[in-house]
């Protein structure tokens with residue numbers, strides 16, 4: 666005869682096993698249904714290079730680039746999945762230095778989109794263009810007049826040897842269960858030219 670405790674123990678271990686199997690299946694199913702995203706647009710505006718200092722003690726004066734940008738992309742395919750916990754978006758500038766040949770990838774802006782945000786993602790810019798009749802998509806990302814959140818500096822202290830940079834908005838999809846997947850959500854139309862230093 667089993668005691669009540671033993672029965673309970675058995676039941677709970679059975680339940681745990683079933684849950685593990687279920688989670689395994691969900692993660693496998695999500696792996697096969699990895700969403701694809703149409704690459705949207707990043708518009709870089711007002712890119713300037715100025716002398717400045719980072720806000721930290723003892724920072725030397727160096728060239729710092731800053732910019733404004735618009736983003737338009739449709740992430741509905743990512744957000745429609747029941748298994749999407751959150752989406753991490755980040756904008757990078759990647760560029761080569763002509764003299765040293767070093768390649769750099771710099772994160773300029775990022776944003777986490779949680780399930781709660783998914784009804785309407787736009788909260789970054791000041792103005793939102795009027796939607797023309799159509800209903801707002803749940804995952805239509807609109808950033809208007811966004812500003813780089815992180816300082817853009819070059820390790821050499823200067824942007825002289827950098828003619829252009831590629832701007833890319835990446836996404837990382839974090840599921841409730843299963844593997845993280847990532848890809849490109851938007852890009853600028855071709856490389857963006859880095860302007861001359863503004864002399865004061």
Ligand SMILES: *[C@@H]1O[C@H](CO)[C@@H](O)[C@H](O)[C@H]1NC(C)=O
Pocket residue numbers: 759760761768830831855856
């Ligand atoms: C920038 O993009 C172009 C084409 O889109 C590519 O050929 C080049 O290698 C990229 N540069 C960097 C630094 O990623």
